[in-house]
Amino acid sequence: MIMSIFKIQYKIYSMYKIHFFSDFAGHILFPVLINVLFWKGMADSNVLDYSFVDLMVYIIMANLVMSLSQVAIEQKLSNDIRSYKLAQQLLIPVSYHKKVAIETISSGLVRFLFVYLPLVILILILYGKMNLLFFILGIISILFSFILNFLISAILGEFSFWLTEVWGIAAIKNLVFVVFSGAMFPLDILPVNILIAFKFLPFSYMSYVPTKILFGNYPFEGIFHSYIIASAWCLILFCIERNIWKFGLRKYESCGA
Amino acid sequence: MNILVQSILYSFKKSKKYKINTISWFLADIALYSSVFLLYLLLGLSLKSFGTYTKVQILFYISTYTLVNNIYAVLFSEGVSSYSSNIMNGYFPYDLLTPQRLLFGIFMKNINFPPLLSTPFLLGINIYLMNTYSPDFISIILYYSTVLIGAIAIMLIFVIVYSFQLFKFRTEALSEVVLQLLELAEKPDTVFPKNVKNFFTFIIPAFLMSALPSRIILKNISVVELLWIYLSPAIYFIIFLIIFKIGIRKFESEAE
Numbered sequence: 001m002i003m004s005i006f007k008i009q010y011k012i013y014s015m016y017k018i019h020f021f022s023d024f025a026g027h028i029l030f031p032v033l034i035n036v037l038f039w040k041g042m043a044d045s046n047v048l049d050y051s052f053v054d055l056m057v058y059i060i061m062a063n064l065v066m067s068l069s070q071v072a073i074e075q076k077l078s079n080d081i082r083s084y085k086l087a088q089q090l091l092i093p094v095s096y097h098k099k100v101a102i103e104t105i106s107s108g109l110v111r112f113l114f115v116y117l118p119l120v121i122l123i124l125i126l127y128g129k130m131n132l133l134f135f136i137l138g139i140i141s142i143l144f145s146f147i148l149n150f151l152i153s154a155i156l157g158e159f160s161f162w163l164t165e166v167w168g169i170a171a172i173k174n175l176v177f178v179v180f181s182g183a184m185f186p187l188d189i190l191p192v193n194i195l196i197a198f199k200f201l202p203f204s205y206m207s208y209v210p211t212k213i214l215f216g217n218y219p220f221e222g223i224f225h226s227y228i229i230a231s232a233w234c235l236i237l238f239c240i241e242r243n244i245w246k247f248g249l250r251k252y253e254s255c256g257a
Numbered sequence: 258m259n260i261l262v263q264s265i266l267y268s269f270k271k272s273k274k275y276k277i278n279t280i281s282w283f284l285a286d287i288a289l290y291s292s293v294f295l296l297y298l299l300l301g302l303s304l305k306s307f308g309t310y311t312k313v314q315i316l317f318y319i320s321t322y323t324l325v326n327n328i329y330a331v332l333f334s335e336g337v338s339s340y341s342s343n344i345m346n347g348y349f350p351y352d353l354l355t356p357q358r359l360l361f362g363i364f365m366k367n368i369n370f371p372p373l374l375s376t377p378f379l380l381g382i383n384i385y386l387m388n389t390y391s392p393d394f395i396s397i398i399l400y401y402s403t404v405l406i407g408a409i410a411i412m413l414i415f416v417i418v419y420s421f422q423l424f425k426f427r428t429e430a431l432s433e434v435v436l437q438l439l440e441l442a443e444k445p446d447t448v449f450p451k452n453v454k455n456f457f458t459f460i461i462p463a464f465l466m467s468a469l470p471s472r473i474i475l476k477n478i479s480v481v482e483l484l485w486i487y488l489s490p491a492i493y494f495i496i497f498l499i500i501f502k503i504g505i506r507k508f509e510s511e512a513e
Binding site: 025026030031034037038041042045046047159162163164165168169172175176179180184185189190191194 | 275277278281282285286288289292293296299300302303304305306307308430433434436437438440441444447448449450453
């Protein structure tokens with residue numbers, strides 16, 4: 001089943017070339033371009049701890065990591081819940097969440113293998129920061145980022161048991177993530193106490209921490225701590241998601257011929 | 258006027274019916290606007306200035322952006338979305354048959370009440386920040402009229418983009434890109450090179466949502482920029498009309 005879904009996702013991704021364009025332009029090209037120009041101007045009028053080149057490379061990589069781990073299943077869940085589809089899915093002998101997870105992972109994997117991974121490796125090689133150990137540790141961190149995104153997206157989608165529309169909340173979620181994940185700027189330009197506070201929130205594990213690890217700019221004990229905190233957030237969000245699903249299903253009704 | 262009152266009342270009744278929906282919109286809106294303010298407050302702890310804007314000026318700049326965004330969400334967001342989806346799903350002939358001007362009719366039917374709940378909060382912040390510059394009455398009138406014009410200009414940009422659907426183009430990719438580009442409005446314009454700044458003022462009017470209205474109160478707006486604010490809706494509307502008139506000849510739909 002996993003391979004079949006992966007093949008379908010690959011076909012979808014390669015068939016709608018315009019989606020490839022919008023995905024790349026909307027999530028990578030323009031955000032990076034805007035951020036590069038913005039921070040170039042900011043660096044001219046402010047003293048930053050980063051050189052301009054370091055800042056640019058960070059922003060490009062952080063946006064790549066963010067796009068790679070971004071999950072947007074809330075609309076699918078919402079459509080399924082609000083239509084007859086969820087009832088149909090619940091009747092088939094495959095776990096609904098497992099199916100959604102495999103679909104999401106395989107579509108993410110297609111984007112990862114064909115677009116993002118080559119770009120990540122290229123940047124690391126050009127920037128002279130390619131280190132196999134940190135690369136593997138970085139990929140593990142990206143995996144946590146993916147899980148966090150998946151769980152938050154699922155929670156928002158499952159709000160459809162009570163709400164008629166979730167697209168507004170989903171759009172806001174994306175903006176809030178971009179702001180606080182470190183995709184817009186490296187979080188360590190902020191005062192130390194604020195950076196410490198950010199370490200206890202899930203946002204920095206979506207872009208800032210994986211990016212720093214990939215560049216080998218994160219101490220080993222910091223990496224270990226980041227895995228623990230990200231795992232704790234995954235567990236908390238998983239419990240929340242399970243409870244929302246359980247309460248939502250109690251309320252859910254569907255009929256159809 | 259009657260139709261405007263009726264549509265607001267309808268939207269209000271709808272929001273009362275789906276209370277949890279309205280509350281979630283309100284909370285999400287507040288979270289969004291607070292996070293943008295918080296971002297610049299945090300950056301202000303580490304940075305001296307934002308282009309030519311001081312730390313206080315940038316907060317006023319952001320409050321202008323959030324206000325324009327909010328007005329757009331109340332008056333136009335649902336309408337723009339309905340205009341786009343109706344062309345695609347075959348309901349557009351019904352819009353064409355209504356005895357009102359097309360866009361007016363669509364927007365009146367689709368006023369979005371929930372974002373209106375966060376308007377007092379945003380307006381309060383905006384007035385508080387504006388008072389630090391002690392603006393005169395004329396500037397205040399000019400400022401709020403340009404805030405409304407900013408929202409109208411963004412609406413026109415989106416209806417121009419979606420009008421290409423009349424030619425059987427799928428516009429998702431283009432609208433996604435335009436959306437990304439408009440998010441630039443949140444960033445201070447003077448940070449960007451002059452060409453980029455001009456592009457996002459006169460072609461894609463992102464800075465019409467933030468920089469130009471703000472500079473009326475900050476008293477550093479040029480005559481050309483002020484003229485552009487008032488001319489831009491007319492120009493974008495003419496572009497829309499041209500595209501629409503050609504597109505509607507090519508548009509085909511079957512509806513019962």
